[in-house]
Amino acid sequence: MAAPLVLRLYIAGNSASSRRAQQNLERLRASVSSKGWDVEIIDVLTRPDLADRAGIIATPTLSYEDGPRSRRIVGDLSDTKRILEFMGIEGDHA
Amino acid sequence: MTAQDSGQDGDQETEISSVLERVRTGVDAFDELVMGGLPRARTTVVGGTPGSGKTVFATQFLAHGIETFNENGVLVTFEEPPADIEANMSGFGWELAKWRKAGRLAFVDASPPSTDELVIGDFDLEGLLSRIMHAARSVNAKRVVLDSLTQLFDHFISDPKILRRELFRISTALKKAGLTVLMTAERNSEYGEITRHRLEEFVADNVVILRNLLYREKRRRTIEVLKMRGSHHAEGEAPFTLLTGRGVVAIPLSSLRLEQQSSTVRVTSGNSAIDEMCGGGFFRDSVTLVSGATGTGKTLLVTNFLAGGVEAGERAILFGYEESKGQLFRNATGWGADFARMEAEGKLKIVCLYPEAQGLPDHLLTIQALVDEFKPNRIAVDSLSALERIAPETGFREFLISLTSFIKKREIAGLCTATSKSLVGGESASEQHISTMTDSIILLRYIQEQEIMHRGLMVLKMRGSEHAKEIRRFTIDGAGMHLGEPFSRAPNVFRE
Numbered sequence: 001m002a003a004p005l006v007l008r009l010y011i012a013g014n015s016a017s018s019r020r021a022q023q024n025l026e027r028l029r030a031s032v033s034s035k036g037w038d039v040e041i042i043d044v045l046t047r048p049d050l051a052d053r054a055g056i057i058a059t060p061t062l063s064y065e066d067g068p069r070s071r072r073i074v075g076d077l078s079d080t081k082r083i084l085e086f087m088g089i090e091g092d093h094a
Numbered sequence: 095m096t097a098q099d100s101g102q103d104g105d106q107e108t109e110i111s112s113v114l115e116r117v118r119t120g121v122d123a124f125d126e127l128v129m130g131g132l133p134r135a136r137t138t139v140v141g142g143t144p145g146s147g148k149t150v151f152a153t154q155f156l157a158h159g160i161e162t163f164n165e166n167g168v169l170v171t172f173e174e175p176p177a178d179i180e181a182n183m184s185g186f187g188w189e190l191a192k193w194r195k196a197g198r199l200a201f202v203d204a205s206p207p208s209t210d211e212l213v214i215g216d217f218d219l220e221g222l223l224s225r226i227m228h229a230a231r232s233v234n235a236k237r238v239v240l241d242s243l244t245q246l247f248d249h250f251i252s253d254p255k256i257l258r259r260e261l262f263r264i265s266t267a268l269k270k271a272g273l274t275v276l277m278t279a280e281r282n283s284e285y286g287e288i289t290r291h292r293l294e295e296f297v298a299d300n301v302v303i304l305r306n307l308l309y310r311e312k313r314r315r316t317i318e319v320l321k322m323r324g325s326h327h328a329e330g331e332a333p334f335t336l337l338t339g340r341g342v343v344a345i346p347l348s349s350l351r352l353e354q355q356s357s358t359v360r361v362t363s364g365n366s367a368i369d370e371m372c373g374g375g376f377f378r379d380s381v382t383l384v385s386g387a388t389g390t391g392k393t394l395l396v397t398n399f400l401a402g403g404v405e406a407g408e409r410a411i412l413f414g415y416e417e418s419k420g421q422l423f424r425n426a427t428g429w430g431a432d433f434a435r436m437e438a439e440g441k442l443k444i445v446c447l448y449p450e451a452q453g454l455p456d457h458l459l460t461i462q463a464l465v466d467e468f469k470p471n472r473i474a475v476d477s478l479s480a481l482e483r484i485a486p487e488t489g490f491r492e493f494l495i496s497l498t499s500f501i502k503k504r505e506i507a508g509l510c511t512a513t514s515k516s517l518v519g520g521e522s523a524s525e526q527h528i529s530t531m532t533d534s535i536i537l538l539r540y541i542q543e544q545e546i547m548h549r550g551l552m553v554l555k556m557r558g559s560e561h562a563k564e565i566r567r568f569t570i571d572g573a574g575m576h577l578g579e580p581f582s583r584a585p586n587v588f589r590e
Contacts, residue, residue, distance in 0.1 A: 012220030020216075044221045048228030055207050056221035058250070063209075072207070074250075075215030086212045 004036035012059040013045045017076040021060035024077035032089050117274045120158025123344035127319050127328040137265045137275040137297055141289045142304035148278040152239040154341040155276050157188040165236035166198045168229045172245035176201040186341040200229035219260040238273045244280035247291045258296045265297040299323040309486045312453050317344055335455040345455050345496050361507050364402025367577035371553045371562035381498045381508035386538030391570055392511040396474045399509045401431035404441045408471035414446040415480035429574045443468050454485045454493045477511040498531045533557040
């Protein structure tokens with residue numbers, strides 16, 4: 001069993017796109033037969049230092065490590081199909 | 095009535111508070127163009143083609159704040175990582191790494207990440223803004239640079255609408271925090287759209303353009319203020335140069351004020367007969383132009399001017415652009431002036447340069463630096479025509495204005511030469527340019543009288559003084575220049 005994938009979602013307080021991204025991420029998580037995702041929510045307004053360390057420019061940004069590579073999805077995560085394609089995950093929802 | 099009164103009071107208050115405090119950039123001549131500096135808590139977009147000096151100008155703005163005003167800064171870099179910028183800018187004498195460690199400068203590294211990225215759906219740039227604000231708080235910054243916005247736009251190329259909205263928001267937030275913001279943006283061409291993504295319309299209170307043109311195989315760099323919201327600025331392109339150890343050094347132009355006082359003290363021209371024609375010599379803080387065809391005796395007048403000054407106990411400096419030092423010394427010896435001895439005694443300094451060795455702005459800076467170092471009482475430039483050869487017309491005029499203004503400000507006597515193109519009579523472009531800028535003009539001309547070619551000298555103009563109006567013959571021999579009788583029937587060769 002591989003360790004669960006750690007997903008970091010950088011959001012900006014209570015903005016509309018940040019709320020949507022969180023909801024969409026929950027939906028994604030439920031729809032995929034994942035081995036389990038560890039989701040960490042980071043608010044750049046309260047933790048700008050973490051945003052700086054990660055080099056975050058846009059919010060929301062979903063960031064995770066894929067092997068040696070770091071991958072990012074910028075936006076409110078509304079386009080489930082393309083996001084799953086990008087992550088290389090086959091969804092059950094189809 | 096009372097309401098009206100209070101209304102007026104209110105207006106007055108607004109007026110007072112609307113006088114914008116200025117933030118000096120460290121480019122003195124530029125600050126002059128914009129009435130003392132960039133307005134505080136405003137956003138200025140600096141546009142320029144690649145290599146036009148945007149990053150240098152922006153970094154200088156931060157460096158000057160840190161070094162001179164104790165105003166710390168934040169540098170947001172979208173293009174190069176901070177380490178590269180620190181290395182690149184060290185050549186200009188700015189110790190970014192040291193300032194960073196001392197908590198006076200903070201970087202926000204927004205250079206492109208080496209990650210796979212998908213941009214899809216709505217987003218904002220709160221991540222960037224929160225990092226900038228965090229960095230600004232951490233060093234208590236007063237100045238912020240974003241270099242360059244174009245990279246940011248290219249990063250989110252498919253969402254220009256979001257980008258514009260977000261940039262406007264960032265600009266507003268930074269201004270609200272009292273930060274003076276300078277953003278750079280790339281241009282595609284020197285004359286055309288202001289910036290590639292037309293950012294200035296969305297974020298800029300002020301727009302400044304840096305240009306880097308190739309003219310007759312020479313680089314000509316200029317800086318122009320295009321727009322200053324709510325305040326005046328000088329119009330036109332001011333030339334500048336990038337100097338090791340100093341950064342952007344601009345040449346003041348249109349802001350030039352004729353504030354130098356006019357002296358009534360006379361100094362010798364080095365030739366008593368010419369002194370007499372000028373009503374007792376040149377004025378101490380005046381610039382005289384000697385114009386004539388090749389071989390009429392311009393360099394001889396220069397030699398007399400220098401030697402006469404040294405004899406009178408003054409210090410003299412010559413900038414020669416036509417002949418080598420050896421040639422000048424030989425010439426002088428031939429006319430009875432011992433330049434080598436004068437230089438050995440520290441009374442004279444001869445500087446010979448190839449006009450092509452550097453651009454005109456650099457020539458001007460060289461002259462200024464050496465004059466301020468040597469502190470002469472008089473200066474000669476031989477010849478302006480040699481310098482004119484390397485410059486575009488506008489550049490030369492700017493150079494002349496700056497040079498004559500500098501000479502007058504230092505209250506030293508100046509003598510410049512210009513070569514007329516035709517041997518007999520005629521005029522040169524330098525004459526046209528300079529005749530209004532110099533205080534006095536002496537013309538040297540060949541004059542044909544029947545079968546014989548004579549030389550003639552005339553004082554054409556002498557600001558603030560009476561002068562002789564006649565055309566005097568003169569001869570040149572081993573002892574120098576000898577003025578003789580006026581021509582009685584000279585042909586009309588002394589056109590201005």
